[in-house]
Amino acid sequence: SQQGEEDPQALSIQEGENATMNCSYKTSINNLQWYRQNSGRGLVHLILIRSNEREKHSGRLRVTLDTSKKSSSLLITASRAADTASYFCATDGGTSYGKLTFGQGTILTVHP
Amino acid sequence: DAGITQSPRYKITETGRQVTLMCHQTWSHSYMFWYRQDLGHGLRLIYYSAAADITDKGEVPDGYVVSRSKTENFPLTLESATRSQTSVYFCASITRQGQHTEAFFGQGTRLTVV
Numbered sequence: 611s612q613q614g615e616e617d618p619q620a621l622s623i624q625e626g627e628n629a630t631m632n633c634s635y636k637t638s639i640n641n642l643q644w645y646r647q648n649s650g651r652g653l654v655h656l657i658l659i660r661s662n663e664r665e666k667h668s669g670r671l672r673v674t675l676d677t678s679k680k681s682s683s684l685l686i687t688a689s690r691a692a693d694t695a696s697y698f699c700a701t702d703g704g705t706s707y708g709k710l711t712f713g714q715g716t717i718l719t720v721h722p
Numbered sequence: 723d724a725g726i727t728q729s730p731r732y733k734i735t736e737t738g739r740q741v742t743l744m745c746h747q748t749w750s751h752s753y754m755f756w757y758r759q760d761l762g763h764g765l766r767l768i769y770y771s772a773a774a775d776i777t778d779k780g781e782v783p784d785g786y787v788v789s790r791s792k793t794e795n796f797p798l799t800l801e802s803a804t805r806s807q808t809s810v811y812f813c814a815s816i817t818r819q820g821q822h823t824e825a826f827f828g829q830g831t832r833l834t835v836v
Contacts, residue, residue: 641823652812652827653765698764702823708753708816709780710825714764 616699616713624721629686631716633699634679640702642675643710644684647696656697657684691722725749728813728828735803735835743798743831745813753816754796755780755825756788758809765812771796803835 617632633642641660645653659666659675659682666673672685686693696717700710726747735741747754752773757765767780769788777788785807787799800807813828 643823643825645825650830652829653814653825654827655824658822658824700825708818708823709755709767709770710816710823711767712757712765714762 616697616716618716619714620717620719622719622721623689625689625691627689627720629689629693629718629720631684631697631718633682633684633713635682635699635701635711635713636680637701637703639677642673642682643700643702644671644673644682645698645700645712647698647715649695653698686718689718689720691720694718694720726813726815726826726828728811728831731829731831733831733833735833737804737835738802741800741803741833743800743811743813743833745796745798745828747794747796747813747815747826749815749817749826750793751815751817751826752793753818754790755814755816756786756796756798757812757814758782758807759812759830760809768798768811800833803833805835807833808835809833 615634643658644656647653657668657673659673670687675682696715698712698715700712729744755770756768759765766782771777771790774790774793811831814825816825
C-alpha cells in the first residue's frame with residue numbers, strides 16, 4: 611500500500627487564494643518531499659523537508675512536518691492559474707537505495 | 723541535452739507481445755527507478771537499480787523485467803503484455819547528497835495494451 615496519502619483528492623480555488631494540501635504516512639522517514647505534475651508530464655521536485663525539520667519555505671511554498679502525527683502539509687500562497695497541477699508527497703525511508711514512496715496526489719485547479 | 727529521456731512517448735501493443743520501454747539519463751546517477759501511474763493508485767514502484775548490474779523488485783514487479791548493463795540506461799521489458807499493464811510508465815533517477823534526495827523524472831511513456 612502507498613506510504614503517503616494525500617488529502618483532499620481534488621481542490622478547486624480562485625486565483626489569489628491559498629491552497630493547502632495534506633499528506634499522511636505510516637512509517638518512519640528520513641525526509642518527505644513534494645512534487646508537482648503538470649498534465650501529461652513527469653513529476654518535478656518542489657521541496658524537501660528533513661525529519662528533524664518542522665517547517666520550510668521556498669518562494670510561495672510552505673511545508674510543515676509533524677513526525678508525531680506522521681503528517682505534512684503543503685501551502686501554496688497567492689495561487690496562480692499556472693499552479694494548476696497534481697501534487698504528490700513522497701517519503702524517503704532512508705534506505706540505501708533512496709526509494710521514494712508516493713501518495714495518490716491532490717489535483718489542484720486554480721481558476722483565473 | 724542533459725536530463726532523463728524515455729522512449730517511446732506513446733505505444734500501442736497487442737496482448738501477449740513483448741515490449742521494451744527505454745530510459746536514458748545523462749547525469750550518471752547511480753539510482754534509477756521505474757514507476758507506473760494509474761488512476762486511483764498514484765505512482766507504484768516496479769523495479770529499481772542502485773548501480774549497473776544491481777536491480778531489485780519494487781511493489782508491483784510481476785510481468786516486468788529490467789536490466790542495467792550501463793549506468794545511463796535502464797530499460798523495462800514487458801515479457802508478455804496484458805491489458806492490466808496499460809498505464810503510464812515513468813522512469814526516474816535520483817541524486818543523493820547526504821540526507822538530500824531528489825528524483826528527476828522522464829516525460830513518461832503511455833502504453834496501451836489491446
